[in-house]
Each structure stands twice: as C-alpha cells, then as structure tokens.
Amino acid sequence: MQTENLISIDEFCTNHNIEISFISSLHDKGLIEITLVNKTMFINKDNLKQLEIIVHFYYELDINLEGIETINHLLQRINAMHDEITMLRNKLSLYE
Amino acid sequence: MDFVDYYKILGIEKTATAKDIKAAYRKLARKYHPDLNPNNKDATKSFQQINEANEVLSDPEKRKKYDEYGKDWQHADQFENAKQYQEQSSNQRGARYTGAQSEGDFSDFFESMFGGSAGNRRGRQAKYRGEDYNAELHLNLIDAFKTQKQTLNVNGHNIRITIPAGIENGQTIKVTGHGGEGVNGGPNGDLYIKFTIANHPKIKRLGNNLYTTVDLDLYTAVLGGELIIDTLSGKVKLKVKPETQNGSKIKLKGKGFPVYKQDDAFGDLYVTYNVVIPTNLTDKQKELFTEISKL
Numbered sequence: 298m299q300t301e302n303l304i305s306i307d308e309f310c311t312n313h314n315i316e317i318s319f320i321s322s323l324h325d326k327g328l329i330e331i332t333l334v335n336k337t338m339f340i341n342k343d344n345l346k347q348l349e350i351i352v353h354f355y356y357e358l359d360i361n362l363e364g365i366e367t368i369n370h371l372l373q374r375i376n377a378m379h380d381e382i383t384m385l386r387n388k389l390s391l392y393e
Numbered sequence: 394m395d396f397v398d399y400y401k402i403l404g405i406e407k408t409a410t411a412k413d414i415k416a417a418y419r420k421l422a423r424k425y426h427p428d429l430n431p432n433n434k435d436a437t438k439s440f441q442q443i444n445e446a447n448e449v450l451s452d453p454e455k456r457k458k459y460d461e462y463g464k465d466w467q468h469a470d471q472f473e474n475a476k477q478y479q480e481q482s483s484n485q486r487g488a489r490y491t492g493a494q495s496e497g498d499f500s501d502f503f504e505s506m507f508g509g510s511a512g513n514r515r516g517r518q519a520k521y522r523g524e525d526y527n528a529e530l531h532l533n534l535i536d537a538f539k540t541q542k543q544t545l546n547v548n549g550h551n552i553r554i555t556i557p558a559g560i561e562n563g564q565t566i567k568v569t570g571h572g573g574e575g576v577n578g579g580p581n582g583d584l585y586i587k588f589t590i591a592n593h594p595k596i597k598r599l600g601n602n603l604y605t606t607v608d609l610d611l612y613t614a615v616l617g618g619e620l621i622i623d624t625l626s627g628k629v630k631l632k633v634k635p636e637t638q639n640g641s642k643i644k645l646k647g648k649g650f651p652v653y654k655q656d657d658a659f660g661d662l663y664v665t666y667n668v669v670i671p672t673n674l675t676d677k678q679k680e681l682f683t684e685i686s687k688l
Contacts (some may be wrong), residue, residue, distance in 0.1 A: 304580075342580060346525070350428045358423050368429065375431055383563035390562075391597045391604060 303332055305324035313352055323351060326362055328369065397502040399446035399459065407460070411536055417449040445503050494598045523582035524573035530586050532556070534593040539648065547571060547584060554586070559601065559653035562590040596625065601660025603649045608666050609633065614668045625663055631664070639668035645660065 310317050320338070323329045329348055332339045340348060354360045354368065401405055410629040423429070430436035441650045525546060525598045540558040544551050548567050560566070564588045572582025590598075597604045607622050617635035621628050629648065642665050649660030674682070 300666055337534060345580070346583075353426075353428065358426060372431065373431075379432060383561075387562050388599055391599055393588070393592070 306338040402446040523575040525582040528574045558651040606665045609666045
C-alpha cells in the first residue's frame with residue numbers, strides 16, 4: 298500500500314512531543330482513523346488538521362477525551378447549520 | 394495607539410499569581426478558541442487579545458516590563474536599549490495556543506513594547522503542519538457561470554486557481570498546500586477560499602436553477618406569439634401560448650446554471666410572465682376594448 302498520503306504516527310508524536318498511547322485512545326474512541334501498513338500506524342493527511350485540533354484541545358486547553366467527543370459532535374452540528382444557513386440565505390435572495 | 398490593559402483582558406487583579414493567570418487564560422481560551430467558534434471573527438479577535446495578554450503576563454520578564462512601563466509604553470524602546478532585552482519565548486507546553494487560526498497579529502501596543510516576532514510566538518516546541526489561510530473571493534453570477542482561471546496573490550505568492558463553473562454562493566474550496574509553510578519538514582497548511590457571489594439584477598439563482606421574470610405585452614399574452622429573452626447563455630426565443638395568464642411560469646430545461654464539477658449538466662431556467670397592461674390608450678383602442686368587453 299502506498300504511504301504518500303499518509304503520515305506516520307510515530308513521526309507525528311515525535312514532532313508534537315506527545316505519547317503514542319494518546320493517539321491510540323483517540324482511535325479507540327472513534328475520534329480518528331488509523332491506517333496500518335506493514336504494522337506501522339499512519340493517519341491520512343486529510344485528517345491531520347482534525348488531529349492537531351484535538352491535540353490543542355487536550356494539551357493546551359485541558360479538555361478531556363469525553364469533552365473532545367462532545368465538542369466534535371457539536372462542531373459537526375454547527376457546521377451543518379452553517380451550511381443550512383448559507384442555503385437558506387441563497388433561497389431568501391430569490392425574494393429580495 | 395492605546396494602552397492595552399492585559400489584566401483587564403484576562404479579568405484578573407494586578408496581584409494575580411502565575412497560577413491565577415494560567416487559570417484565567419485557560420478559562421477564556423476555552424470560551425473563545427477559534428476551533429470552538431467556527432466562522433466567528435469576534436471570537437477569533439478576543440482569542441488573539443487573550444493570547445497576547447497571556448504571552449506578556451505569563452512571562453515574568455515581560456510582565457515586569459509591562460508593569461513598570463506599560464502605561465508609559467512610548468519609552469519602552471529606551472528601556473529596550475538600556476537593558477538589551479532579549480526576548481525569550483517560553484517553550485513550555487500549553488503556554489499558548491498555536492492552532493490553525495491563531496495567525497492574527499499582536500496589537501501595535503505589543504509590537505511597540507516587545508517587538509512581536511512571529512517566530513517566537515510558538516508555545517509548542519514542534520509544529521508539524523503549516524497554518525491554514527482563509528481568503529474570500531467575490532464573483533458575480535456571470536463569472537460563476539463559466540469555469541475560469543484566476544491568479545490570486547496570497548502572502549506574496551501568486552497562485553493560479555481554477556474556479557469550476559457552478560460554484561455556489563458561500564461555498565468554500567480548499568487549495569491544498571497553499572497555506573503556511575510546514576515546520577520540521579511537515580506539510581504546508583491549506584488555503585481556504587470562500588466565494589461570495591453577487592446577485593444578478595434580473596436573474597435569481599437557487600442551486601442549479603435560475604429564475605427570471607419577463608414583461609409580456611397584453612396582445613402577445615392574449616393572442617400568443619414569440620418573445621426573445623436574455624439568459625446567461627445567450628438569447629432564447631420563446632413561443633408564447635395564446636391566453637397566457639399574468640404570473641404564469643414556464644420551464645426551459647437545461648437553460649439554468651451549470652452543475653458544479655459535472656460536465657454538460659445544467660439546471661433549468663424558470664421564466665415568469667409579467668403581463669403588461671397598455672397605458673395611454675388612444676380613443677380607437679378604448680373603443681375596441683369596449684367593444685370586446687361587450688362581446
């Protein structure tokens with residue numbers, strides 16, 4: 298399997314100075330997806346931003362994993378509502 | 394340039410301990426963190442102020458300088474020269490947030506006192522992925538009707554982008570790798586471009602369908618005929634049925650907006666007829682209308 302779009306979790310943890318067990322906990326809670334290639338754990342580049350946000354929440358804002366799960370859920374709802382607002386605004390412009 | 398009261402920003406007393414400062418910062422950071430307040434510019438601004446206050450008050454040297462010279466910041470440069478102050482950024486984990494949207498500048502006040510240096514703002518020792526940049530691009534409906542290439546200047550770099558026909562108002566596209574540079578060999582951040590599409594004076598858009606209203610003279614509405622209208626793809630000749638009612642709608646299939654990233658797929662154009670009653674009738678016309686009304 299090609300790894301060009303993947304980032305090694307070892308490398309990520311070294312660069313961010315965090316424990317690999319933290320990433321495993323995130324995976325166990327379904328907060329991130331991990332890809333295994335030749336017994337090495339990777340994350341997809343597309344998920345890097347999300348992972349870094351979680352790292353900020355956990356290490357810099359002292360939010361525990363349960364809190365992060367809740368925040369993720371609420372952020373998804375906020376984003377969906379933002380999309381809906383945009384769609385409704387576009388619809389409203391028909392009547393302006 | 395006004396004096397900035399960092400104690401007030403964090404809601405603490407001047408006698409606050411390092412622990413108090415940290416606690417106040419954490420509390421406010423959780424409230425205004427940009428990742429927790431998507432698309433909220435006010436929260437982002439507040440967060441930058443909180444970060445700036447924390448940057449100063451959590452560093453004993455900076456705090457001392459601020460307490461001594463804060464209100465008399467104009468003389469900070471003299472202080473700087475005298476003590477040959479070397480800024481030493483704290484590298485402790487959690488000193489301050491370094492997330493994707495924290496690239497906002499320090500205030501002029503901060504720059505004046507401490508000489509803000511982007512390279513020293515980082516709280517974490519290692520930053521892997523570059524920061525994401527956000528930009529806004531304004532188009533009109535005709536621009537968005539066709540695929541076009543544009544060159545944008547982002548932080549001194551020219552970026553050529555292709556804007557696919559059919560892009561929606563409010564839609565954001567990601568240009569991978571054109572954000573801030575990655576650190577320690579990490580990938581660059583991404584550039585997010587949000588499109589704002591101005592309304593057309595005569596044609597409204599909803600999704601891939603277009604809506605327009607055209608004037609139709611009374612005689613063509615009653616007797617039927619032909620009408621040429623302007624659409625975004627050019628002029629179209631319509632056959633008007635006899636006895637067409639005011640406000641009635643017709644659908645022109647495939648004459649709407651292009652479907653985003655789908656070649657040769659278009660929405661529909663809905664045309665509403667606005668039957669125009671003639672004015673300034675001549676005596677002869679009045680006579681004929683009267684005659685018709687008695688039939």
